[in-house]
Amino acid sequence: MKILHLLYGWRPARGGIITYVGDLVQVQRQNNQVAVMIITPDPSRFPRTFAEDGVNYFVPELPVNQLFTGDPALDYNHPVLEEKLLEAVKNIAPDVVHIHSIAGISSRLIPLCEKKGIRTVVCLPDYIVVCPRMDLFYQEQAYCHAAGECCPECLGTKYKHEDYKKRLQENIANYNQATRIIGISKFSTNLLLQFGLDQKKCVILPNGIAADWFKKPAKSLGSDKLKLVHISSCAPKKGVFLLVQALKGLPQAVKDSVELEIHGARSIMQEKLTALAAGDERIRVFPPYPREAVGEILGAADLAVLPSLWWEPFGLTVLESFTMGLPVIGSRQSGMSETITHGYNGYLIDTIDVSELQGLIVKLVQDRGLLEELKQNVRKTPVKTMDGLAKELQAIYEAITF
Numbered sequence: 402m403k404i405l406h407l408l409y410g411w412r413p414a415r416g417g418i419i420t421y422v423g424d425l426v427q428v429q430r431q432n433n434q435v436a437v438m439i440i441t442p443d444p445s446r447f448p449r450t451f452a453e454d455g456v457n458y459f460v461p462e463l464p465v466n467q468l469f470t471g472d473p474a475l476d477y478n479h480p481v482l483e484e485k486l487l488e489a490v491k492n493i494a495p496d497v498v499h500i501h502s503i504a505g506i507s508s509r510l511i512p513l514c515e516k517k518g519i520r521t522v523v524c525l526p527d528y529i530v531v532c533p534r535m536d537l538f539y540q541e542q543a544y545c546h547a548a549g550e551c552c553p554e555c556l557g558t559k560y561k562h563e564d565y566k567k568r569l570q571e572n573i574a575n576y577n578q579a580t581r582i583i584g585i586s587k588f589s590t591n592l593l594l595q596f597g598l599d600q601k602k603c604v605i606l607p608n609g610i611a612a613d614w615f616k617k618p619a620k621s622l623g624s625d626k627l628k629l630v631h632i633s634s635c636a637p638k639k640g641v642f643l644l645v646q647a648l649k650g651l652p653q654a655v656k657d658s659v660e661l662e663i664h665g666a667r668s669i670m671q672e673k674l675t676a677l678a679a680g681d682e683r684i685r686v687f688p689p690y691p692r693e694a695v696g697e698i699l700g701a702a703d704l705a706v707l708p709s710l711w712w713e714p715f716g717l718t719v720l721e722s723f724t725m726g727l728p729v730i731g732s733r734q735s736g737m738s739e740t741i742t743h744g745y746n747g748y749l750i751d752t753i754d755v756s757e758l759q760g761l762i763v764k765l766v767q768d769r770g771l772l773e774e775l776k777q778n779v780r781k782t783p784v785k786t787m788d789g790l791a792k793e794l795q796a797i798y799e800a801i802t803f
Contacts, residue, residue, distance in 0.1 A: 402798060403434040405495035409505040411439045415689065417717055418501050418526050424611040428791040430455045436493055440505040442469065461489040473533060473564045477571035479507035487513050496802045497522060503529055512578035520801045523579040525589060527714060530572045531596050538711040541637045573597045580801045586736030589714035604797065609790035610720045627659045627766050630702035632718055635666040640708035640752050645677050647758045648684060655766045659683060664690050664698050699725040703772060707731045708752045723784050728775035730761060746779045
């Protein structure tokens with residue numbers, strides 16, 4: 402079978418979608434012809450075509466000045482872009498096009514492919530179908546309960562409410578033309594079904610990971626302290642500022658028994674987080690990490706803390722942490738609630754309540770037997786691999802093309 406993956410951006414840039422697709426194609430190429438089409442505002446970074454590890458990559462020549470203009474209408478009706486992308490897809494002649502995000506493209510590519518007899522599978526890794534910010538997180542401060550209603554205020558643009566309402570409606574209509582729609586958690590998919598996605602076309606396929614990346618021995622630091630780790634892009638919506646505040650506000654009796662490492666902060670965020678830590682030696686902030694370092698980073702900790710403030714659709718770091726034997730404290734209002742079993746392999750918290758997070762940290766400092774029990778339960782928790790996910794996707798591809 403000939404499979405074409407379409408997404409925005411590629412390595413060395415980082416991100417959940419790039420990591421996911423990069424791992425997935427390495428499994429799929431074993432039994433399929435696999436190609437990846439990379440949408441980028443800087444095509445000069447890549448050759449037009451190149452091959453790597455048995456996968457063919459294509460970088461279509463697009464009108465870069467017409468990407469990400471801010472015009473909501475171009476997200477669902479961009480004739481110039483659609484024509485060039487459709488031509489590129491037709492030249493590759495895939496059996497199925499797997500679209501991982503409409504970032505940088507028009508959602509109308511979906512019905513255009515379908516009309517040409519090319520089956521499409523579209524993913525829901527975020528909320529871009531209804532939210533130009535992708536995260537339904539109003540001004541990086543609060544959950545958005547009014548998608549399409551408050552976009553001009555949130556984005557600070559010249560466009561009107563009606564423009565964003567139409568964007569939402571047209572995107573939903575275009576997505577519903579896909580042969581299959583894949584959600585990565587019940588939580589995030591149910592949120593989007595409220596806007597009119599065709600439930601009959603939706604399939605829930607939680608993410609898997611390429612576990613070989615993480616099978617590295619844990620590093621002993623020779624300390625009796627509870628070692629917490631946070632690993633992410635460190636954007637405000639990841640709750641990293643809340644985590645620092647929680648640590649700084651711990652009761653004096655346990656303060657010196659906890660330390661925190663934050664990994665992934667780019668220069669500006671690193672400065673802000675370091676300033677918030679205010680010389681607290683228990684809190685260390687590190688820049689973005691290479692992929693191969695993930696196992697070592699997680700393996701050196703006792704507990705991962707991922708207090709996302711937005712409705713995070715999945716939380717791949719939970720699987721990464723479980724693979725390294727770490728319990729996880731994660732957000733209750735997210736897809737993590739389907740991976741973390743509260744009180745068994747971690748805890749789920751209401752991230753607007755710092756005291757709840759602090760209480761759990763104190764509890765685990767004072768009862769190391771409880772922490773060990775959580776770790777034992779993590780080791781019993783099955784972690785979905787990329788091989789398993791690839792088999793599920795293969796079944797979907799074959800069902801819609803044969």
